[in-house]
Amino acid sequence: xxxxxxxxxxxxxxxxxxxxxxxxxxxxxxxxxxxxxxxxxxxxxxxxxxxxxxxxxxxxxxxxxxxxxxxxxxxxxxxxxxxxxxxxxxxxxxxxxxxxxxxxxxxxxxxxxxxxx
Amino acid sequence: xxxxxxxxxxxxxxxxxxxxxxxxxxxxxxxxxxxxxxxxxxxxxxxxxxxxxxxxxxxxxxxxxxxxxxxxxxxxxxxxxxxxxxxxxxxxxxxxxxxxxxxxxxxxxxxxx
Numbered sequence: 001x002x003x004x005x006x007x008x009x010x011x012x013x014x015x016x017x018x019x020x021x022x023x024x025x026x027x028x029x030x031x032x033x034x035x036x037x038x039x040x041x042x043x044x045x046x047x048x049x050x051x052x053x054x055x056x057x058x059x060x061x062x063x064x065x066x067x068x069x070x071x072x073x074x075x076x077x078x079x080x081x082x083x084x085x086x087x088x089x090x091x092x093x094x095x096x097x098x099x100x101x102x103x104x105x106x107x108x109x110x111x112x113x114x115x116x117x
Numbered sequence: 118x119x120x121x122x123x124x125x126x127x128x129x130x131x132x133x134x135x136x137x138x139x140x141x142x143x144x145x146x147x148x149x150x151x152x153x154x155x156x157x158x159x160x161x162x163x164x165x166x167x168x169x170x171x172x173x174x175x176x177x178x179x180x181x182x183x184x185x186x187x188x189x190x191x192x193x194x195x196x197x198x199x200x201x202x203x204x205x206x207x208x209x210x211x212x213x214x215x216x217x218x219x220x221x222x223x224x225x226x227x228x229x230x
Contacts, residue, residue, distance in 0.1 A: 032217045043121075043210055043223040044161075051217065090160065094217050103149055103214040107160045 002027040006108035021076040023091035032094035033074040086115045123222035140211030146191035147213035155208040167194040
């Protein structure tokens with residue numbers, strides 16, 4: 001069964017500082033990986049995704065993530081955080097075609113990001 | 118593109134009554150939609166997979182008679198919480214699948230008094 005671990009429940013950074021949110025996954029095949037952001041009381045917005053190819057993927061709002069198969073990781077990064085980035089971030093792994101779980105996502109526990117001015 | 122809406126965004130109901138939540142894909146068709154439940158400060162928990170024209174598939178531990186799902190068209194899935202109780206109070210989020218991606222609705226806050 002697939003699983004996702006986000007080791008950091010809460011991270012605080014200063015505005016303008018760099019950010020890295022960790023994500024480790026467990027999946028038997030090549031994973032489909034996603035990062036979503038959720039503001040309080042809102043749905044999820046897709047930041048970026050990895051299906052195949054270049055292991056460094058660029059997303060919206062200046063975010064990027066790197067897929068490292070050897071470490072089973074898909075960490076999210078941003079070089080300079082803005083106050084508007086304060087939100088909760090979810091890493092997810094998706095199931096591919098050919099099974100009853102096709103398209104299902106398994107989410108990590110989430111990481112709450114606080115940004116200090 | 119790929120916008121998903123939910124209605125209502127917020128609902129309060131009395132214990133014992135039923136409430137219906139709608140999930141619509143506005144600019145695309147979705148044969149598969151998912152329903153999630155999210156408790157405060159927790160992650161999303163998949164409740165069920167809704168497939169157009171067929172019965173929903175429920176995750177283990179989810180009461181199918183309590184959470185009725187209907188996916189009557191390629192753009193609409195509904196979740197009905199029957200005989201709601203205070204413990205059903207939660208944030209319900211739907212998503213629509215496009216190949217390997219899911220597009221999420223804004224969520225519905227249900228409060229049962």
